[in-house]
Amino acid sequence: MQRRRKSIIGLACLMSAMLLFSSCGKEAEEEKQDTQTQADTEKEEPKEKEGQGNLNIISPQAYSNVDGLTLEPGTYISLIGKEAGTEYWKMVEKGAKQAVSELNSALGYKGEDKIKLNYSGPSESESVDEQINILDEELARYPNAVGIAIIDSNACSVQFDLATENGIPIVAFDSGSDYQGLQSLCSTNNTEAAQTAAVNLATALDNKGKVLVFVHDSKSTTARERQSGFADTLAKDYPEVEIAEVVYLDNLEDVKGLLAEKKNQEAKINPEDEKAAQKEDFTDEQAIQYILEQHPDVTGCFTTNVDATQKILSIVNEMKQSKDTKQAEAAENLKIIGFDGGEKQMEALENGELEGLVVQNPYGMGYATAIACARSIANQGNEAVVDTGYVWVTKDNMEDKNISRILY
CATH class of the missing domain: 3.40.50.2300 (Response regulator)
Incomplete structure (x- = not known):
């Protein structure tokens, strides 16, 4: 009788152990499935690249990517802003450099073959004379294209004529002028x-x-x-x-x-x-x-x-x-x-x-300007005006996703 009781107890313990292992196995399988589902979701929703929100509001969208652009190795693009180091102009520079980086990756350029971009601007805000001096210096380097945010709409015509004579296309950004030879204007409306x-x-x-x-x-x-x-x-x-x-x-x-x-x-x-x-x-x-x-x-x-x-x-x-x-x-x-x-x-x-x-959208403006310069160099033609967009921001909407990802 005692042996029989021990057998029953042993059988009960064995059944409990089997149930426990079964439960653990089920939980492990469910956890594995959850992990796989999460991994599949991450694959389906790739992380948005930096600045994509800024690029999405550029019109036409052809100026928000490097698709179809081919430039010679060592191409040199010069961008001249209205100022050197403030937040707005730093974002212009950042966007332009991103476009050039993507071009180099797409074309496989490395080392000395890389397309080069130089951003410069007056040390004193909106100094017309200093900007003209910078433009003179850059033209002396014979860049393949120049992008410039024109401070004085009545200035620079002599320099622009010289650029045209030497086959250097000029793209305006942020602020343009009535000069007839400008290839494009990348700006806010x-x-x-x-x-x-x-x-x-x-x-x-x-x-x-x-x-x-x-x-x-x-x-x-x-x-x-x-x-x-x-x-x-x-x-x-x-x-x-x-x-x-x-x-x-x-x-x-x-x-x-x-x-x-x-x-x-x-x-x-x-x-x-x-x-x-x-x-x-x-x-x-x-x-x-x-x-x-x-x-x-x-x-x-x-x-x-x-x-x-x-x-x-x-x-x-x-x-x-x-x-x-x-x-x-x-x-x-x-x-x-x-x-x-x-x-x-x-x-x-x-x-x-x-x-x-x-x-405004200075990151998108810089990016679009670099693309417009590249299109001019490649003789692909440009839109007369590229709208780089803007957003209306208040205390109530500044945290909204579609707004916050464009801010700087």
């Missing part, structure tokens, strides 16, 4: 982008009020297009939103002169006296603050690039700390819409200092 800014600023102001427009310069086509696109939209669709003044930030000398006269009058100094204040004694920031103070009823501002936006933000933030209660309150309630991205711009947007931003 500035008129449309400014219209977007106008609609959103008018909406923020409940479709009424006065605004100031701060334009980054009086020379470039980008400045003209953004200013006119903004003004035309307000005049057509928002007649109760009035532009109190358009201020060109490269033309503040008259305002500085007024400040000097005012200081002299207050101090009762003869203007001919050697100790009298001169317009050179005043900064751009002081001139801009004076303009803002002359328009206490203004409730909105539109700034046309990153430099203009940052200058206005800095001055308005100072005015918010003013002991003059009315001035501080007016600055606090001022709604600002600007252009371009970058870390500081995003911080200002998140902090509520900016109502919104029209953010």
Whole structure:
């Protein structure tokens, strides 16, 4: 009887062990299947390459890839921006270098055979003279093509003629000119982008009020297009939103002169006296603050690039700390819409200092410009205008996937 009981107990233990091993085997198989499923999913959904979001909004899409392009070994492409080292221009350079890297990979070029790209720009923002000097130096190296963001639309014609005579194609990017020999313009649709800014600023102001427009310069086509696109939209669709003044930030000398006269009058100094204040004694920031103070009823501002936006933000933030209660309150309630991205711009947007931003696509612009240069060298023809796109960014949508992957 005791032996029989032991046998039954032994059999029960054996059955339990078999069930345990069966369960473990089943779990292991299920885990293996889950792992395989995950691996298959990863194969089906390859990781998006860096910058793909920026390339997706380029039109035509032929300028977002290197397909079908063949260049000779050692081809040299020169890109000249409006500035050397700021975030925007670094992204232009990054996009252009990515395009050239893909070309080298596609063509199998290594070492000295590689297609070479050089990006350069003025050390001082939007210096026309320095940009022309850089262009002269680059043309002396006989590049196979030049891409240039033209600061002054009336400059460079002599250099462009020389390039044409030597068979060097010129592609404009960011900002162009009326020069007839340009192969292509790779740029934001500035008129449309400014219209977007106008609609959103008018909406923020409940479709009424006065605004100031701060334009980054009086020379470039980008400045003209953004200013006119903004003004035309307000005049057509928002007649109760009035532009109190358009201020060109490269033309503040008259305002500085007024400040000097005012200081002299207050101090009762003869203007001919050697100790009298001169317009050179005043900064751009002081001139801009004076303009803002002359328009206490203004409730909105539109700034046309990153430099203009940052200058206005800095001055308005100072005015918010003013002991003059009315001035501080007016600055606090001022709604600002600007252009371009970058870390500081995003911080200002998140902090509520900016109502919104029209953010361009400098990475895509650089990429498309390199492709346009390559097409010119290969005699494949170019679109007259390549739209590199933009996005409207607010505090509410800046984390959205389709927006965030384009920001810089």
